[in-house]
Amino acid sequence: MKQVTADPLPSWNDEKAKQSIEAFVQRVTTAGGKDFVPPAERIAVFDNDGTLWPENPTLFQLAFLLYELQRRAPTEPELAADPMVQAALAGDFAKLLEGGRYAGLLRVGALTHAGITTDEFRATVEDWLASARHPKYGQPYDQLTYQPMQELLHFMRANGFKNFIVSGGGADFMRVWVERVYGVPPEQVIGTTARTTFELRDSGPVLTKTIDHLFVDDKEGKPVGIWQFIGRRPIACFGNSDGDLAMLQYTTINNPRLSFGLIVHHTDGDREYAYDAKPKSSGKLVEALKEAPQRGWTVVSMKDDWKTIFSFEKR
Amino acid sequence: MKQVTADPLPSWNDEKAKQSIEAFVQRVTTAGGKDFVPPAERIAVFDNDGTLWPENPTLFQLAFLLYELQRRAPTEPELAADPMVQAALAGDFAKLLEGGRYAGLLRVGALTHAGITTDEFRATVEDWLASARHPKYGQPYDQLTYQPMQELLHFMRANGFKNFIVSGGGADFMRVWVERVYGVPPEQVIGTTARTTFELRDSGPVLTKTIDHLFVDDKEGKPVGIWQFIGRRPIACFGNSDGDLAMLQYTTINNPRLSFGLIVHHTDGDREYAYDAKPKSSGKLVEALKEAPQRGWTVVSMKDDWKTIFSFEKR
Numbered sequence: 001m002k003q004v005t006a007d008p009l010p011s012w013n014d015e016k017a018k019q020s021i022e023a024f025v026q027r028v029t030t031a032g033g034k035d036f037v038p039p040a041e042r043i044a045v046f047d048n049d050g051t052l053w054p055e056n057p058t059l060f061q062l063a064f065l066l067y068e069l070q071r072r073a074p075t076e077p078e079l080a081a082d083p084m085v086q087a088a089l090a091g092d093f094a095k096l097l098e099g100g101r102y103a104g105l106l107r108v109g110a111l112t113h114a115g116i117t118t119d120e121f122r123a124t125v126e127d128w129l130a131s132a133r134h135p136k137y138g139q140p141y142d143q144l145t146y147q148p149m150q151e152l153l154h155f156m157r158a159n160g161f162k163n164f165i166v167s168g169g170g171a172d173f174m175r176v177w178v179e180r181v182y183g184v185p186p187e188q189v190i191g192t193t194a195r196t197t198f199e200l201r202d203s204g205p206v207l208t209k210t211i212d213h214l215f216v217d218d219k220e221g222k223p224v225g226i227w228q229f230i231g232r233r234p235i236a237c238f239g240n241s242d243g244d245l246a247m248l249q250y251t252t253i254n255n256p257r258l259s260f261g262l263i264v265h266h267t268d269g270d271r272e273y274a275y276d277a278k279p280k281s282s283g284k285l286v287e288a289l290k291e292a293p294q295r296g297w298t299v300v301s302m303k304d305d306w307k308t309i310f311s312f313e314k315r
Numbered sequence: 316m317k318q319v320t321a322d323p324l325p326s327w328n329d330e331k332a333k334q335s336i337e338a339f340v341q342r343v344t345t346a347g348g349k350d351f352v353p354p355a356e357r358i359a360v361f362d363n364d365g366t367l368w369p370e371n372p373t374l375f376q377l378a379f380l381l382y383e384l385q386r387r388a389p390t391e392p393e394l395a396a397d398p399m400v401q402a403a404l405a406g407d408f409a410k411l412l413e414g415g416r417y418a419g420l421l422r423v424g425a426l427t428h429a430g431i432t433t434d435e436f437r438a439t440v441e442d443w444l445a446s447a448r449h450p451k452y453g454q455p456y457d458q459l460t461y462q463p464m465q466e467l468l469h470f471m472r473a474n475g476f477k478n479f480i481v482s483g484g485g486a487d488f489m490r491v492w493v494e495r496v497y498g499v500p501p502e503q504v505i506g507t508t509a510r511t512t513f514e515l516r517d518s519g520p521v522l523t524k525t526i527d528h529l530f531v532d533d534k535e536g537k538p539v540g541i542w543q544f545i546g547r548r549p550i551a552c553f554g555n556s557d558g559d560l561a562m563l564q565y566t567t568i569n570n571p572r573l574s575f576g577l578i579v580h581h582t583d584g585d586r587e588y589a590y591d592a593k594p595k596s597s598g599k600l601v602e603a604l605k606e607a608p609q610r611g612w613t614v615v616s617m618k619d620d621w622k623t624i625f626s627f628e629k630r
Contacts, residue, residue: 040500118542162502175546185355186546187477187502196542198535198561204569205561207542213528220513227433227511227522229544231490231501246513246520254519 048167222247261297363482538565576612
């Protein structure tokens with residue numbers, strides 16, 4: 001007996017991917033059913049870049065970083081003279097990645113993401129969101145979340161799931177806008193982090209960002225971050241690249257609870273971007289795609305499964 | 316106009332401390348009032364040791380550690396031969412703390428808290444809870460939570476607060492029992508942590524505990540941990556020692572929201588323990604007590620403010 005209600009996933013074509021999501025949610029929420037999962041254990045983890053919003057033509061946080069360097073360079077001669085800042089502003093990403101330890105990237109990352117208070121950092125991200133526009137879509141970056149994934153976040157939440165973002169992006173960067181944009185509160189954001197330092201100034205308590213004890217929330221770091229922040233295994237995992245492979249494995253392999261894994265495959269070169277093995281930016285997808293059939297992970301083709309990609313398409 | 320309902324804090328005497336809690340909660344939850352705080356921002360942080368349960372005659376996690384060493388020493392000659400293990404088993408805590416860098420304590424901590432999977436660690440904590448008894452009360456340790464604080468946790472939650480534990484204790488240690496004992500889910504536990512390592516074994520994915528990147532969630536570490544895990548300032552903070560001073564300051568000084576700070580003062584040598592400047596175990600309380608009047612923090616006298624300390628007293 002099926003209840004007749006409005007379609008909770010209207011931007012999804014009624015194909016296998018949509019059906020597999022709905023079937024999973026129905027099984028874990030059916031009281032008395034053999035796959036029922038108590039609400040407290042309904043933890044869903046979502047990658048962000050490439051899963052909830054694009055990561056092309058460059059990672060959005062890298063666009064923010066460049067925006068910051070461009071904004072500051074004219075009035076900060078010392079910053080402008082830094083060879084790594086010059087490389088970044090010239091688009092010479094090869095130089096930033098030289099030497100295999102990302103020394104250049106860490107340098108410009110530190111210059112834009114550390115040495116300032118958490119409040120000051122928030123203001124820089126808000127300024128970028130208000131001013132910058134995506135080169136392909138001409139939209140503010142926070143307007144570029146995928147409409148079908150927004151519906152999915154809502155659908156999971158409506159079924160008692162607690163949604164966590166688990167992303168290689170900076171936690172402090174995401175927390176500025178995730179609550180407004182995804183309905184995910186800051187305490188449900190796991191990302192790349194470093195320690196702050198606490199200080200009681202005359203103006204009150206402040207936390208200053210550093211890059212000490214950098215934790216990169218990517219690849220094997222994702223289950224590590226999930227354990228550190230959540231302390232239990234998720235039962236649903238949504239990703240799009242090999243950076244999500246470990247958390248897909250952690251969520252779905254030998255989980256005593258019924259579990260679900262899903263990979264967003266970027267197959268739509270017209271409406272978005274098409275890539276897997278050879279992305280222009282981040283988001284390489286080879287191993288996870290190969291493993292998907294054997295693990296029972298659902299693979300979403302953006303071209304075939306999604307009626308709409310961005311909400312502004314519909315306007 | 317006051318609604319007549321059952322007293323939500325029946326173990327509290329109707330004195331200033333109880334009244335200040337109730338007044339604060341009423342102000343931040345009164346829709347349309349000038350101090351109203353939206354539910355998403357109602358974050359409350361609670362220290363654990365000495366605030367929600369005792370920290371005498373020794374920190375409970377140290378009792379667990381000693382229990383583990385005693386359990387394992389007879390069958391693990393290498394462990395038993397370790398000089399720091401011998402010092403711990405002999406109760407020679409001075410030796411564990413020698414040299415100022417806690418090398419001995421870290422050594423026995425590593426032997427009992429690292430090199431095993433998160434599942435294995437959970438099993439050792441559960442075994443301890445099932446077997447060990449507190450020397451003064453003869454009760455399992457998880458029966459020793461303070462009844463008035465249990466009521467307070469419930470009262471805050473019933474008023475839309477999200478309660479977080481923010482403790483110097485190990486996050487993995489607390490997460491084994493906090494949900495059952497306090498109704499706080501593991502993802503709302505901030506504690507001392509170290510990184511795990513992820514591995515996909517034939518039996519499935521495992522996380523192995525290490526002591527790398529140890530983060531000690533105490534003193535200035537508490538606001539640092541709050542920022543890392545929650546990403547916004549709490550509006551209510553409950554502690555009992557100078558280890559909670561920084562998070563009391565972070566919560567209440569120049570907070571744009573109405574905020575509340577409370578210190579549990581151990582004044583009842585009969586029913587519990589009496590200490591502040593010179594605790595036998597941890598829990599030194601000097602600076603925070605001195606700062607309390609100027610900051611407007613509520614100081615609870617366990618002797619005078621609490622009708623009941625433990626639920627088993629009432630049986």
